[in-house]
Amino acid sequence: xxxxxxxxxxxxxxxxxxxxxxxxxxxxxxxxxxxxxxxxxxxxxxxxxxxxxxxxxxxxxxxxxxxxxxxxxxxxxxxxxxxxxxxxxxxxxxxxxxxxxxxxxxxxxxxxxxxxxxxxxxxxxxxxxxxxxxxxxxxx
Amino acid sequence: xxxxxxxxxxxxxxxxxxxxxxxxxxxxxxxxxxxxxxxxxxxxxxxxxxxxxxxxxxxxxxxxxxxxxxxxxxxxxxxxxxxxxxxxxxxxxxxxxxxxxxxxxxxxxx
Numbered sequence: 001x002x003x004x005x006x007x008x009x010x011x012x013x014x015x016x017x018x019x020x021x022x023x024x025x026x027x028x029x030x031x032x033x034x035x036x037x038x039x040x041x042x043x044x045x046x047x048x049x050x051x052x053x054x055x056x057x058x059x060x061x062x063x064x065x066x067x068x069x070x071x072x073x074x075x076x077x078x079x080x081x082x083x084x085x086x087x088x089x090x091x092x093x094x095x096x097x098x099x100x101x102x103x104x105x106x107x108x109x110x111x112x113x114x115x116x117x118x119x120x121x122x123x124x125x126x127x128x129x130x131x132x133x134x135x136x137x138x139x140x
Numbered sequence: 141x142x143x144x145x146x147x148x149x150x151x152x153x154x155x156x157x158x159x160x161x162x163x164x165x166x167x168x169x170x171x172x173x174x175x176x177x178x179x180x181x182x183x184x185x186x187x188x189x190x191x192x193x194x195x196x197x198x199x200x201x202x203x204x205x206x207x208x209x210x211x212x213x214x215x216x217x218x219x220x221x222x223x224x225x226x227x228x229x230x231x232x233x234x235x236x237x238x239x240x241x242x243x244x245x246x247x248x249x250x
Contacts, residue, residue, distance in 0.1 A: 013163055035192060035223050042194045046162045093232025097205050105231050106195040112230045 001065035008049050008060040008078060016045055016062050020074060023064045024132070027072045033132060036113040037074065040130050043106035044076045044085075052080025052126065067131070074130040083126055084119045086111075143171050150250045151182035151216075153243070157189040160197030168200045173207070181213025184246045188219035193227050205237060214238070218246040 004019055006012040020041045024034045041062070048060045060078045067073040090111075091104040111117055116131035141164035142157045152175055160168065172183060183204070205215050218240045220228065228234040240246035 010162060013161065017161075032223060039192070039194055039227070042161055042196075046194075046196065049162075093230075094235070095232075097202065097209060097236050100202060100236060102195065102199045102202060105198060109195060109227065109230060 001063050003061060003063040005059050005061040008045075008052055008058050008080075010046075010049055012060075013042060013045060013049075017042060019062065020064060024072060027066050028134065029072060029132065037072070037130075037132055040110045040114050041074060041076070043110050044128055044130070047083075047085055047106060048076065048078045048080065048126075051083060052078040054081065070134045072132045072134070074132075076128045076130075078126050079124050080126060082121050084121070085128065086117060086119045141165075141167060143168065145171075145175065148184075148247070151184045151247065152180045153184045153186060153247075155186045155189065159192040160190060160200070161192065161194050162196040165194075165196045165200040168197070169203055172204045176204075176207055176211070176213070181208060181211050182250055183208065183213070183215045184243065184250075185215065185217045186219055186243050187217055187221070187224060188243075190221065190224055193224050195231070198227070198231055198233055201233070201237060216240060216246045216249070218243045 002019065002023055004016060006015065017038050020037050021034055024037045045060065052058060058079055060076065062074065062076055064074040085107045088104050088107060090108050091101060114130045115133045118129040120127050141160055144155045146153045201215065208215055216238045219242055220239060228239065
């Protein structure tokens with residue numbers, strides 16, 4: 001498992017994404033799946049950047065690597081306010097341009113692109129776990 | 141992300157290259173705002189070199205679409221790569237933003 005802990009600010013997005021891309025590539029995921037891993041991680045991190053530390057700044061840690069031969073796991077850990085992104089209902093994706101709200105779209109993308117998503121509160125930490133399995137690599 | 145624009149008879153054609161993520165998307169809104177202020181109402185975006193889009197990119201496109209709607213204008217997207225198309229489909233954006241297989245198709249529909 002590789003781990004990287006940095007201040008939860010947008011400026012660090014690229015560094016985290018590069019780590020995920022190279023980890024997912026080393027694990028042997030397809031290019032499409034690698035892009036999806038990057039997307040899911042961006043959506044998860046942007047949520048942390050925006051909401052985890054309303055009264056200042058804090059850190060966010062990304063741990064990633066193979067869980068076993070078939071599964072690649074990414075954990076996003078922050079010490080911000082308790083927040084379960086999976087508890088929100090999915091946005092209405094049928095609304096028109098004017099009515100359309102953007103909130104919740106990131107989480108929806110994570111859920112659709114990853115094979116499994118899990119949230120837990122551990123002591124003072126929010127832990128979001130994303131799981132991608134190799135067998136899904138050629139689903140299209 | 142890099143943007144370049146070319147004025148055509150009926151529209152402005154924007155070529156977008158690279159990644160539209162939380163870091164780069166605000167630049168898309170800023171650049172298009174300049175063109176809209178200059179009176180451009182029809183924007184056709186050539187996405188053949190757009191490698192990636194996240195919900196932040198969708199948010200920017202929606203903002204631009206709303207702005208154009210207010211002046212009876214439109215934003216049209218052409219030549220989406222499969223991974224970008226997938227994001228548009230999951231989010232339902234393919235139903236609210238006109239998407240075309242090619243730049244020619246988009247321009248023919250103006």
